[in-house]
Amino acid sequence: MDYIGLDIGTSSLKAVELHHEPHLPPKLTLYASAPTPPVSIGSESEADLKTMAGAIKEFIAAFPFVSRSVVVALPESQIFTRVITLPKMNEKELKNAMQWETEQYIPVPLSEVTMDWQIIDMEGSVDANQMDVLLIACPKTFINKYLKVMKMAGLETLAIEPETMAIARSLVGTDTATPATMTVNIGAATTDIAVVNRGTIRFTRSISTGGTALARAVSQSLGFDLQQAEEYKKAYGLDETKLEGKVMQAIKPIFDIIVEEIKRSIAFYNTHKKEQKIKRVVLSGGTAALPGIIVYLASTLDVEVQLGNPWRFLDCPPKFPEKELEEIGQSFATAVGLALKEVS
Numbered sequence: 001m002d003y004i005g006l007d008i009g010t011s012s013l014k015a016v017e018l019h020h021e022p023h024l025p026p027k028l029t030l031y032a033s034a035p036t037p038p039v040s041i042g043s044e045s046e047a048d049l050k051t052m053a054g055a056i057k058e059f060i061a062a063f064p065f066v067s068r069s070v071v072v073a074l075p076e077s078q079i080f081t082r083v084i085t086l087p088k089m090n091e092k093e094l095k096n097a098m099q100w101e102t103e104q105y106i107p108v109p110l111s112e113v114t115m116d117w118q119i120i121d122m123e124g125s126v127d128a129n130q131m132d133v134l135l136i137a138c139p140k141t142f143i144n145k146y147l148k149v150m151k152m153a154g155l156e157t158l159a160i161e162p163e164t165m166a167i168a169r170s171l172v173g174t175d176t177a178t179p180a181t182m183t184v185n186i187g188a189a190t191t192d193i194a195v196v197n198r199g200t201i202r203f204t205r206s207i208s209t210g211g212t213a214l215a216r217a218v219s220q221s222l223g224f225d226l227q228q229a230e231e232y233k234k235a236y237g238l239d240e241t242k243l244e245g246k247v248m249q250a251i252k253p254i255f256d257i258i259v260e261e262i263k264r265s266i267a268f269y270n271t272h273k274k275e276q277k278i279k280r281v282v283l284s285g286g287t288a289a290l291p292g293i294i295v296y297l298a299s300t301l302d303v304e305v306q307l308g309n310p311w312r313f314l315d316c317p318p319k320f321p322e323k324e325l326e327e328i329g330q331s332f333a334t335a336v337g338l339a340l341k342e343v344s
Helices: 046-061 091-104 140-152 163-171 211-222 226-236 243-272 293-301 322-341
Strands: 002-008 012-019 027-035 069-074 080-087 113-120 130-139 156-162 181-186 191-197 200-207 280-284 304-307
Touching (some): 002 046, 002 163, 002 322, 012 322, 027 046, 027 322, 069 163, 069 322, 080 091, 080 200, 091 130, 113 140, 130 140, 140 156, 156 163, 156 322, 163 181, 163 191, 163 200, 163 280, 163 322, 191 243, 200 243, 211 243, 280 293, 280 322, 293 304
Parallel strands (some): 002 069, 069 156, 181 280
Antiparallel strands (some): 002 012, 113 130, 191 200
């Protein structure tokens, strides 16, 4: 069976196709990317949705994808995610309890959202009479737009899930022995933070600062147009030894907004889950490859920081150069994780 993970980002479309056979590692068969059209899949305009569907259809047709079955990700900014603590109960009791509990966490009528939850096994990290439950909810109208666009693009939607779940699957995996790990996905418009422990997401946060804001800071500081500023950002980043540190000084005030949110998230999690303190931070997203970013974050956060490698759980044939996969890996973390959902 072949499955496509389709990541509809604000700046680019990315797709990864995996081939799955029983008892064998998922095999990478194809990956591709293309610019996203200047419209939003969350738009109220029918014309915008048609434009997006047309772009996705052309994108898939332009490459030799075998499958037309896709898993897509919902942006974290459109999802309500919360870990809540409840008295221990069975599945039937939990179903009834969640109807009442969720009203205080979701700021819209429950009739307007699609909701799901998962019991988290914390094994001694909480009171023996309590359990943690991961709650996820998304407006039905938003989900319906995704389904509609996929149908117009000639694709079968196998599943829709939060972006952070896909990233956790590709970068951290589901091994319950894995120590608490924070994933930080720095996209074009947002930065999404999640903590994964024992193979399950325990905490999420999304902020509206990303790579575009960093490029805009370079543009304003050095007088470049946005495209040139983007190139300088990618070339010099947070490396203070490059270009007399001018690009770093332009980026730093904005990037520190992201850093402060990471710090707050680490402090919050470590305070509430003292037995499972965060051991490392794994980066993904196009901006994760900025020169100097690893050194800057490691010295600021005082934890291990590394670039994510979404290919490590896959069988990657020699036709895909290892160096090339390494260079683009951070940008394809979501797409790989989405495709892995159907083969895990």
